Each structure stands twice: as structure tokens, then as C-alpha cells.
Amino acid sequence: MNELLVDSPFRQDILKGLSANPKYLLPKYFYDARGDELFQQIMHCPEYYLTQAEAEILSLQSRRILERCANTSGQFDIVELGAGDGSKTIFLLQEALRMQCSQQYYPIDISPSMIAYLNQNLGAKLPGMQVSGLAGDYFDMLEQLQTANDQPKLVLFLGATVGNMLPREAVQFFQQLKSFLRQGDHVLVGFDLKKNPQTILDAYNDKGGLTKAFNLNLLQRINRELGANFQLHQFSHFPVYDPITGSCKSYLISTCDQRVTFDDDTVIAFERDEPIYMEVSQKYSKTEIQQLASQAGFKPVESFYDSRHQFADVLWRVSSE
Template structure:
């Protein structure tokens, strides 16, 4: 059985229903995420872009200080709008590296494989379509060179906070002492600013969330009626957890194909995404607990976003 299909059945059969956010990204979802990045309310991309357009010389110096040739692996690369600044910097310095963008969306990998050699002639790029660590292991099996891993866009916020140390420990287990990672964390700030980023006035985040149901309809012949679900994000400044839900607006039955049917009560939620916010101290603590040493904190001018660089112990 297809893994996406299995995960949909598992999530919809759970006591508290959920759908995994990694399935947002098909061709339509990738395009909607690019539109989200342009939304006035969606600050994380602009904050991290400020870091990547202004501080790539520092980032490159740190990565290159630690040895010679390396493999630059990006987990969940998306359209690489920010990392392209670092790639340009590394190319301008004649750094010896191969860039491995990893993404679960085959669409973005095809796009990067096509676009990057045109924009950066001479770049070595090896796109990998699949799950983060399965693909990282594939890089390991083909190269013994040191690794530098990028994990941008606060993708790490999509990992529930109680699992973030085990996620980073797993990342560490695929790396060797001296390897480096750069992780983008969205920081705690005015709760209204955070909530607005997941509830833009133009309704693009809503369409992005709803796209999951549309995708299930299209790929598995389900009959979700999108007009009977509402996008509902919440942010708790106490825990730093932002969650998005799709809430059933009516009592209804939804079937996937002929066999798998699910009854929804009016007001029943499907949890679709978590976007955890951190303090700088919390990120240092995660590093220490998962086998890394923080070596540099890079901030945007408002200190709303942190790109932290860790070295593997």
C-alpha cells in the first residue's frame, strides 16, 4: 500500500484525528507555499532571507574553516530561494562541494535539478526525492566526505517539541564528529504576529491547509467536501506551539474509495500542522542534548528568527 494512503488512514482513524504536514507538498502545495512566502504576514521567510542575503560570507567561512571538500545536504530544500545565496557565495569562493537538496516533493527536486545549473553554471547538484534521513543515508553510502547539513525555513518547528531532541539525535547519528548543521528556528515573539503568519488575510494559508483534502480526493478518490471544513490556526504563547486544524463544519461522512469511511461530528478537528516557536536558550539546550555544540547564532535585525550553526561532537 502507498505510504501516504496508509498514513491518511492511520491519521483519520486516530482518537484525535490528524494528517501529517509533510503531505501538503504536491505540485499545487509547492506553489501555494511559494505564495505563502510572499504574504505580508508570513515573516519567517523574509527574516531568514535577510540572514542569507547579508551573512553568507560568515556562514561560508565557518563551513570552509572546518576542512576541505564537503557535501552540502539540504533537508526539505523547497525552492531553495534562501540557500541559493549561500550556493552563490560558495561558488564565488571556488569551494569544492556537491549540493544535495532532499525533498519529499518530486516536483521541487525536478525543478531544482533543472534550474540550478542554469543559474549557477558549474554547480554539482544531486537532487534526492524522499524522506529526510532515508536520503541522508543515501548520501552517506555514496560519499565519505564531511557533511554540512542545512535545515532552513523553521521546518524543525514541524517536529512536535517533545520529539525534537530525538529527531536531532537521529540527525546526529547520520553524521560524524566535526560535521556541521545549520538549522533555522523561528523564535517566540508577539503572539499576534505569529498567529497572523498562519492566518493571512488573503486566505492563502487556508488554501494550503485545504490542499491536503483536495490532494486526498484527487489521489485516492475521496469525497471530502472542502466547503464543509474550515482552516483554524491557534497559537499558545505559554508553550510556543502554533497548531493548524481543519474543523468539520457539519456532521458528515467522508469516504476514501468504496471501503474506508469516516464519520465527523460538527466541530470535530483534524490536526494538520505544528509550527513550534523557541527561545535561543531552548535551541542551545536541544543541541547539547542531541550531541551537538552550538558554534554561531545568526539573527535577522529584529531577532525574530535564528539560524544556528552546530558542530557534531
Template structure:
């Protein structure tokens, strides 16, 4: 089922294109050109999150169909004291893919005054969105050192901003973003996190396998906000990469693939067309898609096995009553202590 949408209303008409001085040094450009050259075509979901994409995702999180955000919030609120206890006093909190910083506020409220975290390092690829969100959090929590890091958290070389962290490091990775990775990428991220957080731990949100209809509604909302979020990727390419995607000729398409236990999101060409990106032409046939996101769902035991393979020691797991969502605490032992 293809979901059509009024692109100009939901995503916004693209402003005049600006050609960047050197697209060869632009990671978005390189990855999109590479993804369009593959069969099937694909692009990493991290490129959803320019300022407009981040704002659209914030709207998705408030939709009635989108259960992950509100369910995870309730888990964090209900079990906040337990979570604060395992994270420990005076920690440095590192949030991977921080977004709007809404969930960290729930975690911070759970600490006793004598055990408050010392520093908070939100990492996000959208620098402008991150700076504003970090400023608001610091205004609310002036006792907390907020040090935003504009980076791709999957690129360890970009994480030099974490050098200022000198205390016990605990990671925060909410929202089941771990599900956007394939198996190899998920393992690579967890191994990176285990290195960065050595001697501390990671609090991670994990979406669970469930009724496919619940999943379908969550990614095909009645207001079309998820469709706008998906199409915003093309608008971003038009603005930043001198592309000429006609948003009216692409449709949002999301479905659950039960054998792979994942939601797939695509942008489907509604007609045969040629698209130009950074001076290169790409032919789309009618019905051909650009694969923009996977959202894998896990069993609790399946995720714990993945964490062990990455070098973590699984700890407590908290879920809601309906077992829609889970929050895991993973200990990251110091090197040489893993087998003790």
C-alpha cells in the first residue's frame, strides 16, 4: 500500500537550491550518490535528521499511533530510582543520537540531590538542532555541565569532544535507535559503546516483537507526519546537494517484514523518471524505491545475547505491562575484567 501525501503541505516547499562549494567533501552527498548507484537503492537513516527532519521526528513522538516514545517514557518514570541507582552517583552521561533531549530530563529527575550527574554530553549529527536543545536544558539545569558534541556517533574519530569526560561514563541510547542498524551495525555500535563507556554502562531502549498491526499503525500515522519525515530526506537533498527530486512523484511506504522482524521504510517512485543529484543522473522506474530505514524488533533474550557478544554484561531489564518496549542496563567492564 503506497501512501501518497501533499508534499508541499507536509514537508514544505524547498527553498532555492544552494550549491555547496565542494560536494566531494560532503558525507551526505557521497553516501546518497553511493546508495543511488546500488541495487536495491538505499540511504542511511541518519540523514533524516537535519533541523526540519529533527522537528518532524519530535512530532512523530507525540502521535497517538506511535507507542515507543510514550511507553519508554513511562518505563523511565516508573523505574527512575532503580535506573539512577545502577547508573551511579556523579556520573558523566553520554547520550548517543540525543535529538531533542526530552528523555534525559526524566532520567535527571530520578537522581537524589547528592548523586546528581556531573556532566552531560549529548551527541547528535544535527548540530544546529543540538545546540538549541542543549541551551534549553542548561537553562533548566544550571548545575549540570552540558557539553554538546555535533558528530556521527558511529564514527569514533569524531568523538574527541568526549575527552573532557573524566568521571565514570554511562551511556544513554533511548528510542530503540539500535533497531535502525542491521545485525553487523548493531554489534559494531555496541562494541564502540563498550569501549567508550569502559568501567561504566549503557542504558538502552529496545523495541520488542509484537502484533504487526500495532507496528503498521505506528509507521503509517493518519496525519501523514511519518510520510513527511520520510520525504524530507529528498527535500534536504534538493536544498543541500543541488538535486531535483519532485516530492510529488515519490510516496512513503512502510511495512512489517515478519521473517526479518523489522519495519522497512521506502520512498517509492510513482512514475518512470530521471533524478539529478550533484550533477549525476539516476533513472527510477515506476514502483522502484529508495530504502530509507529499517526498524528491527527484538526479543529480550535475543538482545541480551547481542550485548554479551559486544562485551557487555547484561543487567536489569524494565518493560511495560503489555511488553511493547524494554529498557536494558548493560555493564561495560574494564578490560581484563570481563571474565572475572
């Protein structure tokens, strides 16, 4: 066992989740190098409509989004939480350069490999845009930026990442986010909208098995980094969607009675058919989005939809009103 990892947050969180009843794992740990690769593939698979819908919004409506920010802020920095590979954000950044309203982009991501990729590649695609990637916790990095300068900010939280929280958790997240912002700053949030339940289930259970592999990869990461002996073939992937609450939840189901041992001799027992709760992908109605903004203390500015109204990028402003 690597002594340096004994008290790592990763180990602590994994063992805490697997010792709970019911068992759970935190979705932020999906994103190791292999997880990043699998998620990029998921975003381009036919069933995963979210990426195409948001790319349509940003490719066609970035000017309007930025105009609504520039009306009150003039020049501003663009900060992105959970930046990923930047494939959709580049539309907004290109438009910001054309409009001369921003020349500074701070992508923040928990994945060091994604930040390294952006730092190395994105600047060459955006002459005139300073790309300064930050790897780490969103709020830790925002605190650094808050003390570094007082430039107005447009904070991006795209890709329906907000859906990885239940609504009450989302309210707390945005209240905390607001504490790092100043009056007049803006936030652009991606929301997946409630729609035909089968369309949603298909997006999280693609025929190619990418989402299944993405979930199982976290068990493989635990094996590699914590010396566990998960047998991946003894777990099945199971998504469910509740059209009333809008919660699409993913589970890994143990297919037999089994015991998993870690490198510190910790043993986690599973009963046959016992679930591990992996993540939620929350869907919202337009009314629920408005309510969330109000509860978190933001002023809604404008909502931007794809042509099928499957997805929305919603602009909020920090206001004293």
C-alpha cells in the first residue's frame, strides 16, 4: 500500500461511500484519464443529445449571450467550471474575441489532464485569448481568482453539470458560488430540460455501452489506486428516470454475493442485487430553473434554447435587488 495515499481524500471518500447504507460513490471521481476519454466518446454518441443541443446554442447564440453580459460589465474575464475539452466553449470564446469584450479565459477542472490539454492546445486556436487553466476544486480556484484581480466575470457552468446535484444541493452550490462573485458578474448555466422519459433513459444507457463502461471505470480506478479487487463483470449498469422529480439516477448492481478487499485489508461485502448509487442527472422544467435562480439569490437575465427545446443555457446576474 502506498503510505502517501492512506489518508487521501479519494480513499476516505471511497471507503465512506462503500461503508454507507445504501452504498454510493461520488461522481467527481469518474474523471481520471480513462474516464475523461470515455466521457468524450459519450458526448459524441447518437443517444447523448445534450452535447449537440448545447453546441447548437453556443454556435448560434453566443453573440446574444455576450451582448447581455457586456451591457452591464463591458470587459470581463470568462471563467469555466468543469471545462472539459472546451469543444463547445470555443464558440463563445471566438465570439468574445470578435466582440473585443474578453481576452482572458480561466478553465477550471478537477482533471489535471483536461487542464493540461487546454493550456497546451486551446491558445493556439484562439489567437489573442489568454488561456490560464486551473486544476482543482471549483471554489478553491475561484478563491484564488477572487484575490488575484477584481475584473468582472462571466462564469460558465455548462453541459448540465448542475444535473449532478439534487435541486436542494444545487441551491446550496449556487449560493456558495455567489459568495465568490461581485455585483454585476454573470453566470451562464446549462440545464437539461424535462422531456420524453425514453429519450432521457437512452442518453444514459447507450447501445454502444459507453455509459456502462464509464461507470465501471470508477471501480477499475479504485482497483488501481487503492489496491481493491473489484470484479467488474460482477456488476451491471442500471439507470432509472422519474419524470415527476426529474431525477435520472445511475446505479451499479452487484450480480452476486461478493467481498471486495482493499490494500489496507478493509473488506466491503456486497449482497446479490445490492446497488451502488453512482450519480444523478437532474432534469428541470423552465419554472424550476426560475425558482432555483431566485432561491440562490441570482437575477435571471435571459434563457437560450436549442431548436428542439431539449436544453437551455440560462444567464443569471449577481444583483443587489
